[in-house]
Amino acid sequence: MTTSQLETGTILEPIEIGPLSRTDFVRYAGASGDFNPVHHDEEFARASGHPTVFGHGMLAAGVLARVVTRAVGREGLRRFRVRFLARIWPGDVVRCEGRITRRYESEEKHLVDGELSARNQRGETVVTGSFTALVPS
């Protein structure tokens, strides 16, 4: 997909990851530096009232960001925002989708706005998001 094809309503190519493993959570913890034990320590997670460990919201958010950068590249991104609605659990398959909601010009630059969502295999929305990116004219 080239950025010139990005018009209002364009559906971005989805990305699916999973089934997620505890190793995925540990790898994200190491890469990001977020070592809250609720994401890798089973005893700590249970003692904190969770049924088991769960994935970092930012792991799903990072995959949503891939949907954006695959379509517009990394250099033009101006804003990326996510809201977390549900947690991701071991065994979950997360499907990340996005679409362009608006293409416009501002100060002679071409921009797109888009909306994003990540759903699990039960059809529950786990993360929603939005973005703004510069695109070539």
Place this chain on the structure above:
Amino acid sequence: MVVERGKIREFLRALHDDPDADASEPPVAPPTFLMTVAHWLDDLAATRPGVVLDRRRVLHGEQEFEYRRPIRAGEVLTVRSRVREVYEKHGRRGGAMLFVVSETEFRDAGDAVVAYMRNTAIETEGSAPA
């Protein structure tokens, strides 16, 4: 914070991305890479100066990144965080929830702001998180 090439690779792999897919040189940090500021602080909690939350009961509410320009491997960024807002809400299940909104500013070697990262953390009440 030094934006390191190896950390960008590691971060992309943790997102199941192909670290060689983007051929730009030096590599541009992916959208959520600024989360790795955690490696330069004691803990992500340091982005909420003056506020102590119980991590057993903290949920991640929202996260926002605003970029003035791309951030590339090799850059050295200066980081400053502040708490912008603290408020309480009552959840659907009746418990009080404490919302903490913080903002971290990233400046380049020339002291220009290159990005902002904004975080909303939610501390739930009691021992059974929503």
